[in-house]
Amino acid sequence: MTTTIRTMLFDLDGTIMDTNELIIQSFIHSLKGIVPPEFDREHIIPSMGQPLTTQMQLFSGREDVTDLVAAYREINLKMHDDYVTAFPYVREVFAKLHDAGIKIGIVTTKMRLTTERGLRYVGLYEYVEPGAIVTIEDVEHPKPHPEPVQRAIGLLGADPKTTMMVGDSGVDIESAEAAGVISVGVAWSLKGEAKLRESGARHIIHDMRDLYAFVGLE
Numbered sequence: 001m002t003t004t005i006r007t008m009l010f011d012l013d014g015t016i017m018d019t020n021e022l023i024i025q026s027f028i029h030s031l032k033g034i035v036p037p038e039f040d041r042e043h044i045i046p047s048m049g050q051p052l053t054t055q056m057q058l059f060s061g062r063e064d065v066t067d068l069v070a071a072y073r074e075i076n077l078k079m080h081d082d083y084v085t086a087f088p089y090v091r092e093v094f095a096k097l098h099d100a101g102i103k104i105g106i107v108t109t110k111m112r113l114t115t116e117r118g119l120r121y122v123g124l125y126e127y128v129e130p131g132a133i134v135t136i137e138d139v140e141h142p143k144p145h146p147e148p149v150q151r152a153i154g155l156l157g158a159d160p161k162t163t164m165m166v167g168d169s170g171v172d173i174e175s176a177e178a179a180g181v182i183s184v185g186v187a188w189s190l191k192g193e194a195k196l197r198e199s200g201a202r203h204i205i206h207d208m209r210d211l212y213a214f215v216g217l218e
Helices: 020-030 041-047 052-060 066-083 090-099 112-121 147-156 170-178 193-198 208-215
Strands: 007-010 103-107 163-167 182-186 203-205
Touching: 007 147, 020 041, 020 066, 041 052, 052 066, 066 112, 090 103, 090 208, 103 147, 147 170, 163 170, 163 208, 170 182, 170 193, 182 193, 193 203, 203 208
Parallel strands: 007 103, 007 163, 163 182, 182 203
Antiparallel strands: none
């Protein structure tokens, strides 16, 4: 296993923070009366990780979804603290990576407000390099385009060859590979391990502590 990794980028939702149920409930509540009554989590999960506007257009069949996005964000903020937790061992791993000098960045399709709120709420914010959070508001082209990952690399002054991007969806893997960084999928993804492999994930981890092996911390 290589010990040359110096930078680790992480997706947020479904990767380091368990926001899955928060996202699902936010969609279900904000789309009441817009989608058929049978619309449920199975309709939502396949597109998780894509930009919110894109998902709302997909679910509603509408081009202008400004009102739906606003409704989702209002509900999401109200329910945030009731649902959000860090996945097992994430805080321990972030602290250990940080102490070992590994630079940590976040690359997400969320807006900055909820990204920073979530990171602070679960106790991860302090381990992320200052300024190394790339949100949907910071890019013209969100994941799966390489721009978000490339932006994070630029902010950290990192070398793509010694950088990993860890995510739970195909858009994370595709963005990472297009930017020339090493893609890592998480086996706890709601989309399933097979989907991540299909998207080109070079590695799959089954426990956050599996990341230690890549930086010589085993």
